[in-house]
Amino acid sequence: MLTDPQTCMTAVRSRDARFDGWFVTGVRTTGIYCRPSCPATPPKARNITFYPSAAAAQASGFRACKRCRPDASPGSPEWNVRADLVARAMRLIADGVVDREGVDGLSRRLGYSTRQVERQVRAELGASPLALARAQRAQTARVLIETTNLPLTQVAHASGFGSIRSFNDTVRAVFAMAPRELRSRTKVLAGGASPTGAAWHHLQLRLPFRRPLEVGNLFGHLVATAVPGVEEWRDGAYRRTMQLPHGPAVIALRPDDGFVAARVWLRDLTDLPVAISRSRWLLDLDADPEAIDAHLATDEVLAPLVAAAPGRRVPRTVDGVEFALRLVIGQQISTRAARTHAARLVEAYGEPIDDPDGGLTATFPDAVAIATAADETLAMPQSRRNTLRALATALAEGRIDVSTSADWARTRQELLALPGIGPWTVEGVAMRALGDPDAFLATDLGVRQAMSALGLPDAGRAQLDTAAPWRPWRAYAVQHLWGSVPHEINQLPEQATHEQTRSAG
Template sequence: MCLAAVRSRDARFDGWFFTGVRTTGIYCRPSCPATPPKAANITFYPSAAAAQTAGFRACKRCRPDASPGSPEWNLRADLVARAMRLIGDGVVDRDGVQGLARRLGYSARQIEREVRAELGATPVALARAQRAQTARVLIETTTLPLSDVAHAAGFGSIRSFNDTVQAVFATAPRQLRSRAAAADAGAGGLTGAWHHVSLRLPFRTPFAVEGLFGHLVATAVPGVEEWHDGAYRRAVRLPHGFAVVALRPESDHVAARLWLQDLRDLTVAVSRCRFLVDLDADPWAIDAHLRADPVLRPLVEAQPGRRVPRTVDGAELAIRMVLGQQISTRAARTHAARLATSYGSPIQDPGGGLTHAFPEPAALADIPDEHLAMPASRRRTVRILAAALADGSLDLSPGADWGAARAALDALPGIGPWTVDGVAMRALGDPDAFIASDLGVRAALKRFGMPVAGAALQQATAAWRPWRAYAVQHLWASGSHDINRLPNQEASS
């Protein structure tokens, strides 16, 4: 299969594996436009880091280091998948392999053994490959001094920065910058107190833009999120400071503009943006599976490539879902906006109308009644949920154990299946989460003559597994809610 994908230059497999060409010493993505090498000269690798560890350099034509990520890590819930999500979130760069082990609850030796067995590279090598890609983005899209690029990308010294860039890209950092400048690669630098970076986030086509961005905009919290000048924008809290991200859908990528208080957060910001708009999904596999069902077939054919609208902050999403229990989308946005204004962190938006980052859970654990205009039972749930998130007894981070998180949520008073499944789908990224009790889902099931609850529903939707979260998107799309369309540009800009 791998060889056939390379010979046909099949972009569907970009990110699934990488091709090392022994005669040239370079590695490529399957869709590389160069003449396919002879099979005898090819070695396949499960990750870019594995190819780099074996001594291969990144191809300058297809830029395999910039291909979409493997969809496998957002599909699985095992130790290796959790480790990969945390590595993508910068945990190894910040806390080392020991910090990764503490987050996962395993020994560092066991994690290294498991990751190496499946990815062909250690967590350190995977983090190194990620640092190299971050460095390349900063070199090519900003005017930062190269010493600052090295620091921002997470390198411990200028020497390791130079050596890594040369080894991975077969080009010195200064040559990369010269080539980017000659091609007029883009703008970047300081905007007031913010570092500005522009880059392209690749994805696998097809990509149903309206349902994804329409959902994010329809549920946006005023002051924290907005649709402005054709882009979804929001404030983000990151390990070293705040950021503002603007994501504009294009035909073959999402154009991202990032304003960061600290450039060390670039890798984390990109990882969370990709998760937010589900850019590492494999729409061919998902659509082919769901299309086999006669109920979903016309929906999938009408809008192939639907993605799941996720979040940049699992704790924020969980609190917002509790705020939205049994009320309208508009009312939920109003509640969340009030909390953001009163308890969030003020920001100075360099390019729009954002005013606050959403509050941290600790700030909401003891919130007074007057700031929660809702029934007493739900006020209690908000406080208990915020306290559990703040003290770590509920983990909704990128490396969270999905089963443990579901159990911890379910044990909290006032949290039922709608909230648990919604958090699993949008915060944890479980592709099989199914919000059976959602009113929009139930309305769609009734329209299609399907059961709406109990064992009959489980049996009727069993064929949709493991992609029931994507089936939910198609069911929602069959209705007339605002989440299914982008707002009027003139009214929103």
């Protein structure tokens, strides 16, 4: 985390939004903490304390600024580009593990003692895992208070609070207002969280991000590879089903001016923080695009690609197990064929849902269902069928971790040990499921074609040597390489239709 006083003060004085999420500013004379870009007049340096996290500021008695809302800034990009213990812990906390399993459960997942996890997290973040989870609960509560018409007792439950008293006390401590005061200041969005029928709760949210954001390859990739029944593009939004800790969900994500508009349908409102976290992960919204682009643009060949499409993100996944299985299904076949094969499995083994908007039919089958699937539903060569079953069995038994908190090196080794899984599959999982920003699909056909067209070596040691200066952002370089080759993954469906129409004319 960034806490160097001189750098932080420079960011505050210039109201630099690029640093939002990297640190917060505690103003001792007011007892308020702000994001670096707060529009208020910057306080004097002697009255400021910089904190590595909102939780640390809250633990020191500061309240969130009502003007710049530091609790609602994009998350720190630090946690999505590192594979150490603290970064893995932060990804799990964001996914709600502490709320569901406690700090002991967090430690078990990380493979360390509770004392080690507590010590390292506190040393870097200035707050304990419990305090960080509490800060996340407070932000979830604020979202529900201000954007839904849920009764406050249900807001407390959905936010993960164990009692109404702790909910009220936390909201007052963090925002200097009681929950009812927060709601009275805000016009609730129409349709907020009213149940849509007997089964679903519907919420409308805004997901912030750091600009710029290139939406063409991000949403285009997700739509081009969408599995019928599980994913679709409808009315300018990418929609898909998810399986969350307490039940299924449906999300609809639409790029907008300065944010991503999200509509969420949940069976259980306590899954809201997880749905938000996984949606942000899917769209790589916590990335720092200016830092990534600046590094890649130092390469004279990549520089024009970066200038033409700044802010490319890595399209990820909401479920590492699902993505790993889909990647094996799609080995050595076209995108269209991979979608067809996956759709058959969804129809046969997916959990049916009643999509409130009517376009989706099921969640993707879990690893157990794929491991035991009948031969007739696995229309693929026997060798790939064996690979798919071996992977599904390993995932179902927990022998391979493809979650956002996995050890990247260990997962790579374990995947490579399975028959039929090579570097292309391993790096694909590393890039889109594990979130390794340096994952590089050297053998991918699109990457090789793009490098060749740019006059770069496209195979062997020469290719890897050429890509070495792109580290640690080779996964983002891959997005630029893919973007230089004509393919439907590079643009939104409306854009593709427009281009086809214009060409035909």
